[in-house]
Every structure is written in structure tokens, then in C-alpha cells.
Amino acid sequence: MRGMTKEQLVENIKKKGSFLCIGLDVDLDKIPPFLLEYEDPIFEFNKRIIDATKDLCVAYKPNIAFYECHGTKGWEALKKTVDYIPDDIFTIADAKRGDIGNTSHYYAKTFFEYMNFDSVTVAPYMGVDSVTPFLEYDGKWVILLALTSNKGALDFQFTTDINGEKLFEKVLKKSAAWGNSSQLMYVVGATRSEAIGEVRAMSPDYFFLVPGVGAQGGSLEDVATYGWNDSCGILVNSSRGIIYAGNEEDFADKARLAALDLQSQMAKILKEKGL
Amino acid sequence: MRGMTKEQLVENIKKKGSFLCIGLDVDLDKIPPFLLEYEDPIFEFNKRIIDATKDLCVAYKPNIAFYECHGTKGWEALKKTVDYIPDDIFTIADAKRGDIGNTSHYYAKTFFEYMNFDSVTVAPYMGVDSVTPFLEYDGKWVILLALTSNKGALDFQFTTDINGEKLFEKVLKKSAAWGNSSQLMYVVGATRSEAIGEVRAMSPDYFFLVPGVGAQGGSLEDVATYGWNDSCGILVNSSRGIIYAGNEEDFADKARLAALDLQSQMAKILKEKGL
Numbered sequence: 001m002r003g004m005t006k007e008q009l010v011e012n013i014k015k016k017g018s019f020l021c022i023g024l025d026v027d028l029d030k031i032p033p034f035l036l037e038y039e040d041p042i043f044e045f046n047k048r049i050i051d052a053t054k055d056l057c058v059a060y061k062p063n064i065a066f067y068e069c070h071g072t073k074g075w076e077a078l079k080k081t082v083d084y085i086p087d088d089i090f091t092i093a094d095a096k097r098g099d100i101g102n103t104s105h106y107y108a109k110t111f112f113e114y115m116n117f118d119s120v121t122v123a124p125y126m127g128v129d130s131v132t133p134f135l136e137y138d139g140k141w142v143i144l145l146a147l148t149s150n151k152g153a154l155d156f157q158f159t160t161d162i163n164g165e166k167l168f169e170k171v172l173k174k175s176a177a178w179g180n181s182s183q184l185m186y187v188v189g190a191t192r193s194e195a196i197g198e199v200r201a202m203s204p205d206y207f208f209l210v211p212g213v214g215a216q217g218g219s220l221e222d223v224a225t226y227g228w229n230d231s232c233g234i235l236v237n238s239s240r241g242i243i244y245a246g247n248e249e250d251f252a253d254k255a256r257l258a259a260l261d262l263q264s265q266m267a268k269i270l271k272e273k274g275l
Numbered sequence: 276m277r278g279m280t281k282e283q284l285v286e287n288i289k290k291k292g293s294f295l296c297i298g299l300d301v302d303l304d305k306i307p308p309f310l311l312e313y314e315d316p317i318f319e320f321n322k323r324i325i326d327a328t329k330d331l332c333v334a335y336k337p338n339i340a341f342y343e344c345h346g347t348k349g350w351e352a353l354k355k356t357v358d359y360i361p362d363d364i365f366t367i368a369d370a371k372r373g374d375i376g377n378t379s380h381y382y383a384k385t386f387f388e389y390m391n392f393d394s395v396t397v398a399p400y401m402g403v404d405s406v407t408p409f410l411e412y413d414g415k416w417v418i419l420l421a422l423t424s425n426k427g428a429l430d431f432q433f434t435t436d437i438n439g440e441k442l443f444e445k446v447l448k449k450s451a452a453w454g455n456s457s458q459l460m461y462v463v464g465a466t467r468s469e470a471i472g473e474v475r476a477m478s479p480d481y482f483f484l485v486p487g488v489g490a491q492g493g494s495l496e497d498v499a500t501y502g503w504n505d506s507c508g509i510l511v512n513s514s515r516g517i518i519y520a521g522n523e524e525d526f527a528d529k530a531r532l533a534a535l536d537l538q539s540q541m542a543k544i545l546k547e548k549g550l
Contacts, residue, residue, distance in 0.1 A: 063374070063378055065372075065374060065378045065379070065381035065385065066378075068381070068382070068385040069382075069384040069385040069389055070389070071350055071354065071389050071390075072350045075346055075347045075350055094374075096372065096374050096398070096401075097340075097371065098371060099338070099340060099369075099371050100423070100424070100491075101426075101427075103341075106340035106343070107340045107343065107344075109344040110340065110343040110344040110346075113344075114343075114344060114345070114346050123371070123373060123398045123400050123401075124400060124430075124431065125398050125399060125400045125420055125423075125432070126371075126398075126420070126423050126425060126427050126428065127425070127426070127427020127428055127429065127430030127431055127432070128426065128430055129425050129426050129427040130425065131427075145400055148375070148401050149375070150376065150401060150402070150405065151376075151402070151403065151404050152375075152376075152401050152402020152403040152405050152406075153401065153402055154402065155399075155402030155403055155449055156402055156442065156445060156446065156449075157402070159434070159436050159442060160436060160437055161434050161435060161436055161437070162435055162436070162437060167434060167442065170434060
């Protein structure tokens, strides 16, 4: 069964000069049309993207919505994709699950046992018993939503309580008692870079999964400036900017170039920071 | 394609003397062992439960976690189950999804198009653009988490802001601008009956999906006292208390008796309330 320690993840980051996560959000309307003739176009697309980028990234993150919407075919493509990703690359099921304890237990089974991911994203609204069943697996990770990159993040996440504490701060504080930084990470959106600094101050040891660089407008330098810790501490995700960089026969080469562009910037940052 | 108006739902409640929702949380470790010999034990179980209870309830709610954990087989059993439920019974995908707009759009496709449910439960943490893509389907419903029935509900949902407003109240207030009571319902747990009254005062016209009666300890009378509105306005869910009432060859008869017990109480309440 897959699984990765924090030390192994940090080692991979140093070795590859990269803290890049590539989001495998495969949309049949966006992939090169010639792939649609294959028996499993989703897996065929992912396979070629993985082959072209696996030396440049330390994580892959399929967003489950893009697979579920194809029913059983989507689940098969997802399973094949996870199996195809080399074991030394961290895998993230971007599923944003969370339910009462008895039910979260089954979601954990789905993503950690059946699908064999290293980690899963979880939504915090239902509190402790919706999160802890995922934390019971050795070597597996929960990536909890703290501060998301979308417009709707402003609706509830910045709500300030009577003690001056924002909701996302409360999520960080409470959840730190549920899991340590070797089993729990946080989603912290790149589109609010000053807030990343606040989150880093509150959670010095935890890794952040940072979406929102690229299509959503976040800046890699800002994320590194505000989010860094002495183990790097950030996984920066890019999905559409890499996987849809091209739309022809050479799409995988184009994806590689887009990934290489980000990875080169990351290598430079890692060097500057002494990692 | 399935779909149900609020008027049709209320009509069904009156006709059947029931506001019962049955949760189809099928666990292979809990179903009668003789069913495991069938090709699709999950569907076989659901089919018999549906046959035995469909005149007593107005909704069925499969919790998606229990299907996902079996991968493609689980998804097939789920699809067959939804197809098997008569069209005049409301179907709820208890999936607790929610992601950035582009992604929620694909979750909506999954549950409303591919799976053909009438409704899906959605988590509010990511705000407006995580919810509105689900509201774009005519005749389909979002059931938004407001106040859940579990212990962890206390972690964040009761957080009071500087204006004295609790987080679940903010969810009710903001989301009322996103969808009206003919397309949006709320999850309001039965285990906090006084709070149900608060929610009803804030959202007089909306239906509530009320889990937590039975195994989790909530009381049907309290729910009806605090949650009622002039169209009934509540769907009370029971899962384990009904579907696992028996564990032998006659499990479907036992499930019927357990459902009948709740439905009789509901018929009495409906009569007292003049519906």
C-alpha cells in the first residue's frame, strides 16, 4: 500500500528541485480530440502527462469530480491513473469529503484502501469526527480545507468570532489537536498571499497545499515568500496551466514545457532558501 | 430525467401520511449474510428494502460513501438503485460535495445527469461558487449542510461572530440569496431540537432534511414541534434503525415494521397539524 512520510516528501522536493503538484483535472471537452479514439481517453491522457512530467513534480492531484461524472468508466480511469503514478510521487485525492464519523470511515476506505492514494482533501464544516477517521491510517494524510482560493472563500472563512478569531484560524487551531504535521496538511489558496503568511505564523510546521497559481491568478513568488518554512512546507498546484498547455499531438511536450517553467522557478527559490 | 417540485413533494407527504426519508447506507458487514451470494448484494438488499417500504416513505437517501468504497461495483449498484426507485419518490444523493465553481459543475453533472438524483447534499465551507452550479438544474435540489447531527457540529457551526450571529445562521442567511425554497433545502440535525426552532424562525419556507432520529438519539416529536411549517417542511431520515431492523431472511419485513412504526407516528402528527 502507498504511503509517504514527511521526511520522504521533503527529500523528494530537494532531489527534484521542485515543490510542484500537477492537478489531473481531465475534461473530455478539453483534451486533444485524437485521444477520444482510445478505449480509455482519460487514462491515455493522464499516462502521457505523467510520462512527460514525472521528473519535474513531487505530487499529482486528480480532482475526483472530473472522474465521478463519467461513472464507472471514470472510476476505472482514476484507479489506473493512481496505479500508474510512481510510488515515490505523492498522490492527492482532491475529493473534499467529510461526513459523520461512521461515514467518513467509508470515505477513508475508498481513497486510502480501494484507490490507494497517499492523501485526501477533507472539508472541515462537520468538525472533529468528520476528520479523524481519515487520520487513523499510518503513512496516509489528510489535507484539510483552511483557506480556499475561490471567490466564495469570503462568504464564511473570514467570519470573525467574538474573540477576533477568523473561521479559518479556528480550523487551524482546532485541527492541530487532531493531527500532527506528519499526517495533516492544509489547503491554503494562492490568491490570498498575505493570508498565507497568517496561516504560516499559526501553523509553522505543517505543509500547505496551495492551489490558485496560474488560471486562478496567484503568484508563485508571493506564495514562497509568505508560505515557506524550513522544510519548504508548500506544495504548489497547477492544473489547467500545465495539462492544457497544448491541444494537439504534441500536448504532452507542451505540458512538459509548462511544468518545466514552474519547476525552474521553484529550483531557483529552493536554492535561494538553501534547500 | 428525474425532478420534483416542492408542490409535488408536499402532495406526496399528504397522500402517504409520511415525511419519512429512508437512508440506504448499505454496509456488506451488516446486511443478511445470505445476500452475499447474489451477484450484486448491495442492489439486491436495496431492491428488497425499497419493495417493502416504498408506500411508507417519500424519499430515499443513499449515502455515497457506502457505495464509493466498493469502487466501480458500488457505483453500478448505486445507479441501479436510483433507477429502481419509483419516480414519485424523492431521491437524495447524500454526498456532501462542494468545490470551486468549475469543479462543482462536474459534481452536479455526476449526481443530476449521470446518476439522475433529484437532489444532492452540499457542504457550505467554500461559499457561493461551490453551491450555485448545483442550483442551475430545473427541478433538482441542493440540500445544504446548516446544522449537522454529529458531535463535531459543535466545533465550528456554533461559532458566534462579532454581530452575535452563529456560523450556521450565516449559512442560512447567505444561502437564502442563492436559492429559493423550491430548489434549496437545509440539513438540520435532530439531535439539537431547540436549534431546529431557531433555524425554522430564520428560514420559514424551506424544507429541512433532518438526520439523527433513531441511532443518533433525536426525537421525532421534538423535530415536529420545532421544525414544522405550514407545508410540513421536514423530511425525517432514518437509516440504520430501519434497514438493519432485521438480519435474517425476513429482514425486509422487519424493515417494513420499523418504517411503519415511524410512518404511523408521522401520520398522527400530520393529522394533528391538519395536513
